[in-house]
Amino acid sequence: MLSIVVLEFLGTGLVLPFNVVYLHEVRGFALGDVGLLLGLPPLMGLLVVGPGGLAIDRVGARRIQLGVLSLLVVGNALLAFATTELVAGLALVLTGIAFGMSWPAWQSLVASVIPTHLRQRYFGVNFTLLNLGIGIGGVVGGLFVDVADLATFQAVYLVDAASYLPALLLLLGPLRHVAGRVVHEAGEATGQVSYLAVLRSPAMASLTVLSFVSSFVGYSQLNAGMPAFARQVGEVSTRGLGFAFAANTAVIVVLQLVVLQRIEGRRRTRVIAVMGVIWAFAWVALGFAGVIPGTLGATLLVAACASVFALGETLLQPTIPALVNDLAPDHLRGRFNAVSSAAFQGAAVIAPPTSGFLIGHALGSVYIGLLIVGCLVCGALAVARLEPQLSPEVNGVRVPDSEPAAH
Template sequence: MRRIQAGSALSAFGLGFTVPYLYVYVAQVRELGASTAGAVLAVFALAALMVLPFSGRAIDRRGPVPVLLVASVLASLGALGMGLSDSVPAVVASAAVLGAGTAVMQPALATMIVWGSTPATRTRSFAMQFFLQNLGLGVGGLIGGQLVDESRPGSFILLFSIESVMFLVLAAIVLTVRMPGSPALQDRRPGDRPAGGVRALLAHKAMVQLCVLGFVLFFACYGQFESGLAAYGTEAAGIEPSTLGIALAANTAVIVVAQFVVLKFVERRRRSRVIAAVGLIWALAWIVAGYAGLGQGSQAMATAAFISTYALFGLGEAMLSPTVAPLVADLAPEAMVGQYNSAFALVKQLALAVGPAVGGPMGAALHGPYIVTFVLFSLGITVLALRLGKRLTPVQDQPSLAVKPSRVVARHEPEPVKEPAAA
């Protein structure tokens, strides 16, 4: 588990070098325009939609390790190609390879965590992964912000090269991981044929509702980080491109500081209500972003408000990390963990495909409607989360309910064994 978490964090460190600057790189540094930047970011996510339907079954049949190795190499090639591209076809092709590789890495890593954990430790394992990934992402973004220079395309080549190397580092670490032998794998061997498939998943109403909720979550937050919110900040609020890295660092700082404090709170609460609270927090974040673009205060106040938006998003993310991913695992049958993780990753990538295409142009030109739209989407998260809670069993919604009964059973199991022996 330590190796899995370390590799995940280092790959996120590489992503942090480029994530805040993708829009600026394509639109301004390569001078391909805002519409092209939005289209390239959409292609990044669309490529994932092409591979994720097949990755889940491959993970369940072959195991997550070989799938993750292939994905890491693809992502490395895509990152390097992105840095060297100076035309629309080259950027689009590189984005497709990079998007496919990084997308498959998500369910593969998630399945490794599920296989290497127990229901009692799973919540904290996913929280730790999210904590380390965001730490790597934020540190990478902060360092990248000091290296980036819009007047020197070579500085961006350096950023993408570092990202490429980090994906290879992830592959090297994964090669040292030996998954068989873990008690969590006894009933989930890689060779076991998954039963049910897509039809069984679609018949699972709670999972379908969680996927709908997941789409809105990712569309209203992550789908805007790299496109709409960045465009809104630079165009409406007058934010400097280097400030985008500081905003991402603030997002990470909140996660780093709050993650395990929030975890103690979340573990004792119903998951559906925690997600509903996230919707309210994000609605506030979008309102603060709206203030940043009003132009009524000083530039310093606008910058502070914009950075605060990312910080509020970070608080919501810290609440989601020990909630959503473990819920996907708890809903999944043992032989379909990879398929459930891939299905949820597919929903995420669909949101990331639609998000930039919608948010990019709106954030750059339709400032007022952009903010109102995503305030409403955030409030929609609250409504959908409360509806999902009605579909979950008490233990699925609040796993802490199962802790005490399991301890009582464990204490009383030896007693019937000792009595016959004494007789």
């Protein structure tokens, strides 16, 4: 499972920093339209994540993931030749459907193989390899793409499409017996368990809100708002953006395993609170890049933003997936992961249009202020709201064998 991560996300890294650049500067779509287009994938993901979670619990995570990978191949290939907003929108709809089901399917697949006490470590190592792939792709993409040469952008999107083929082959071959249909115990009426019932769990409801806020001020902005601010306000070059994403990856690859050792046995909610403070400092650095546009200092500040943000990522990524899967019973794992995914997708729907509107209307300072406040809210939610609702064991605290775990 870990063997395909670098290859798959190398393709992602080739295009991730340049989606706004490709659609706005190369294809010539208005920045406001680009924000709406980039809001399509999370919107479609939000629409399909509910049925996707039910399907995972009924037919198995592996089969759903096979469909996901196929859609990603088609969607990215189509985006390479998108000459109109309509074609680009169709391509992004396909990738959005795929991403909407990918997270709960893959997390459920992982949880079916990796035991509870190793999940936090697995998610951390997976995230390290993921970012290694993205970082290599970002560096190569930054050196390769040229806004004056359409063919360079088409090439990277086609490579991104091809990067999902190894995972397809792996799931069709060596892993064909992994994460099939869930075996239910007699008397389990899983089909009658609604998403509303899942959200009636106080801890899961709080974790869902926390996931929404962290997505809005975090990854949704790193992928759309940060490049838009860097280009339009900070006047940073495409190579500078590639350098920033490479710095982001370098920090994760170097520090993730060290961070995993430091947070092992500590309360996951406190780790998330520290992440919120760190992300707030990252957005402060981005804001200062807009004060000195078009300079080397602006490029370095954008790179500093991406680097500091990466430190926060090393705290967040091992914790939230582990919390979700430690709260979820096996027969509802798809639905629990779908709820978490829906929270991230829902925030990602509104994040690109929000950043596009604020940046496009010269409200960059308002945009930065909104992100800083949101990051601090993340920490407050984690400690004041979620922590009292978790048992120490689920919250990552080592419980001695002689002591019964709280429920």
